[in-house]
Amino acid sequence: xxxxxxxxxxxxxxxxxxxxxxxxxxxxxxxxxxxxxxxxxxxxxxxxxxxxxxxxxxxxxxxxxxxxxxxxxxxxxxxxxxxxxxxxxxxxxxxxxxxxxxxxxxxxxxxxxxxxxxxxxxxxxxxxxxxxxxxxxxxxxxxxxxxxxxxxxxxxxxxxx
Amino acid sequence: xxxxxxxxxxxxxxxxxxxxxxxxxxxxxxxxxxxxxxxxxxxxxxxxxxxxxxxxxxxxxxxxxxxxxxxxxxxxxxxxxxxxxxxxxxxxxxxxxxxxxxxxxxxxxxxxxxxxxxxxxxxxxxxxxxxxxxxxxxxxxxxxxxxxxxxxxxxxxxxxxxxxxxxxxxxxxxxxxxxxxxxxxxxxxxxxxxxxxxxxxxxxxxxxxxxxxxxxxxxxxxxxxxxxxxxxxxxxxxxxxxxxxxxxxxxx
Numbered sequence: 001x002x003x004x005x006x007x008x009x010x011x012x013x014x015x016x017x018x019x020x021x022x023x024x025x026x027x028x029x030x031x032x033x034x035x036x037x038x039x040x041x042x043x044x045x046x047x048x049x050x051x052x053x054x055x056x057x058x059x060x061x062x063x064x065x066x067x068x069x070x071x072x073x074x075x076x077x078x079x080x081x082x083x084x085x086x087x088x089x090x091x092x093x094x095x096x097x098x099x100x101x102x103x104x105x106x107x108x109x110x111x112x113x114x115x116x117x118x119x120x121x122x123x124x125x126x127x128x129x130x131x132x133x134x135x136x137x138x139x140x141x142x143x144x145x146x147x148x149x150x151x152x153x154x155x156x157x158x159x160x161x
Numbered sequence: 162x163x164x165x166x167x168x169x170x171x172x173x174x175x176x177x178x179x180x181x182x183x184x185x186x187x188x189x190x191x192x193x194x195x196x197x198x199x200x201x202x203x204x205x206x207x208x209x210x211x212x213x214x215x216x217x218x219x220x221x222x223x224x225x226x227x228x229x230x231x232x233x234x235x236x237x238x239x240x241x242x243x244x245x246x247x248x249x250x251x252x253x254x255x256x257x258x259x260x261x262x263x264x265x266x267x268x269x270x271x272x273x274x275x276x277x278x279x280x281x282x283x284x285x286x287x288x289x290x291x292x293x294x295x296x297x298x299x300x301x302x303x304x305x306x307x308x309x310x311x312x313x314x315x316x317x318x319x320x321x322x323x324x325x326x327x328x329x330x331x332x333x334x335x336x337x338x339x340x341x342x343x344x345x346x347x348x349x350x351x352x353x354x355x356x357x358x359x360x361x362x363x364x365x366x367x368x369x370x371x372x373x374x375x376x377x378x379x380x381x382x383x384x385x386x387x388x389x390x391x392x393x394x395x396x397x398x399x400x401x402x403x404x405x406x407x408x409x410x411x412x413x
Contacts, residue, residue, distance in 0.1 A: 023230055056222065056273060059170040060180035060300070154343040155181050159169035160300075 001059070002158040004113070009099045016068045016149060017046040018107075020096040024049035026072070026093050033071070037138035042074045044090055054124040054152065060153035063116065068151065073135055073144040084143045085132065092130045092145045096120075099128065099149060119150035126150070139140055169252035170286045171245040171301050172219065173331045173401050174280075176370035177231045178302065182224035184275060189244055190216045191287040210412065215257045215287025216279060217242055223266060223274040232264045232278050241372035241405055242280045243329055250296030251314040254403040256329040257287040258374050285374070288327060291316065293344065293389045302333065305391060305398045308340070313350045313388035316406060321348070324407035330400060331372040337364050337395025338397035339366040344404055346384035356390070357381055362404070366393060379411040 004012075013031055021029040027041030034045055049067040057063040072091050074084055105115045120128045126148055135144040171180040175339045193216070195208035219242075240261045246253040259282040267275050293314060295304035303311055330342050345356040345362035361377035377383075389402050 033365060036219070057186065058181050058222070059167075059185060062168075090211050091368045117272065119272075121271045123269070123273045161249065 004064075004153070004155070004156060005055075008113050010098065010149070012105075012108060012113055013046060013068070014069070015049070015105050015111075016151070019102065020044045020046070020070060020095045023094055023098055024086055028143060033144050035138070037140040040074065040075060040078065042072050042088070044095075045071050045073075046068040049148065053157065056124060056152075058114055058155055061159055062157040064153045064156045065119065066151045066153060066159070067125075068149040070147040070149055071138070071144055072147070073119060073142040076134065082153075088132065088145050095147055096128055096130065105151065114154040116152040116154050119152050122150075124150070124152060136152050165236040165247070167246070169248050169300070169357070171248060171401075173243045173301075173333075173372075174231060175243075175372045176243055176331060176333050178333060179221065179228055179231060180300075182222050183225040184220040184222055186219050186244060187269050187277075188216055189287060190214075191255075191289065192216075193286070201315070213282075213412075215259065215282030215285070217244065217257050217259075217287060218279045219244075221276045221278065223276060227409040228244060228276065229282050230259070232276070233263060235264055238281050240341045240384070241275070241329060241374060242330065243297065243303045243331060243372075243401060245292055245401075245403070248295055248300030249293075250292065250294075250312060251316065252292045252295045254290045254292050254301075254329075255287055256290055256374070256403055256405070257282050258285055259283040260287060278322065281282070288329075288405045290327070290329065290355040290403040291368055293387060293402045293404055294400065299399075301401050302399055303389065303401070305400075306396060308391045308393055309396070310345070310356070310390040313347065313386045314355070315386050316386075317352065319376050321382060322406055323380060324410055325379045326359065326362055326383050327377075327405040328364075328375040329372070329403045329405075330364050330367075330375070331402075332367050332370045332389060333399040333401070334397065335367065335370050335395060335399075336397040338343075338393065339368050340391055340393040340395050340398050340400075341366050342389060342391050342400060344402075345388055345390045346385040347388075350386045356386075356388060359387075379407070
């Protein structure tokens with residue numbers, strides 16, 4: 001594999017999105033960061049955060065760490081307020097579990113993407129962390145959790161002197 | 162050439178390109194153990210050359226398609242390994258014939274899985290040479306559809322030498338009857354002095370992928386320009402070749 005085509009990048013995003021989608025926990029699972037404030041229930045959105053070359057590459061090509069963000073958000077006005085974090089926490093762990101259960105994103109192979117692993121433990125940077133916070137979105141307030149999904153892609157940048 | 166990095170390297174073991182899953186080299190060593198022969202007429206220790214040796218320690222990432230089928234076999238026969246420091250024609254190479262020692266995985270707590278392997282020389286040291294197949298679209302891999310010559314390389318350091326050369330060849334894939342890979346030399350890239358084979362610097366007629374080290378006579382004249390010329394009948398061949406020019410009398 002040398003480089004990443006638009007089709008491959010889209011396929012990768014779709015595969016990353018399919019994991020929370022399959023859980024059936026969310027009102028909606030989006031493949032982009034929503035512009036407008038979502039409605040009731042937990043909304044899940046998947047979007048790219050960063051692409052970083054990594055040290056653990058081969059001698060002939062550099063591998064990449066592609067970080068996706070999976071954001072779960074629920075309106076702060078949802079009652080009972082005390083249950084917001086437990087619900088989000090459970091959902092976040094379910095999402096993380098979904099990724100752990102498909103470490104190498106095997107459908108990506110069909111798209112010609114060589115996935116080494118989802119970097120759950122942080123071989124090359126932060127682990128699959130999920131910090132919580134509040135989110136001001138389009139004038140509305142949400143409780144949200146931002147799950148980092150780091151994916152290591154083998155030998156993407158072929159080196160030529 | 163100015164100071165360069167270690168990016169874009171390649172590593173070959175026998176008939177395999179392991180570059181895509183090789184993490185790095187810990188040691189490319191060509192050593193010699195001198196024999197101490199003190200004499201009463203000198204105040205300092207006197208040493209004469211002893212055994213030469215070579216070692217190549219390589220780290221790789223676990224890869225069940227590239228690395229594992231090759232290195233996990235731990236054969237008792239010799240390996241031929243070549244490390245190419247660049248992908249350019251005439252780029253430096255380190256080659257060794259020896260025994261593979263170990264294929265030892267280390268599983269880190271972060272989930273990484275690395276493997277350490279060594280090749281220790283057998284009968285000859287690790288030798289520094291230059292690639293005669295570099296500079297193409299596939300780095301040091303020459304891809305041929307029929308017999309012919311590759312681009313010549315001018316080893317400008319030395320005009321011509323009289324101490325022979327060693328040739329390392331890795332034939333990675335091959336379809337056809339046979340292929341013979343030889344080094345030809347010329348004084349001027351064939352302009353006035355036509356390329357002709359360096360006597361002895363040729364493989365046998367190869368019929369299957371594999372790797373060999375070939376030595377010429379230790380007094381063979383080797384001209385300035387060198388190139389690879391293949392003969393034989395084949396429809397596809399992929400190979401890597403590196404030569405070691407002996408600047409002084411060969412001693413190993």
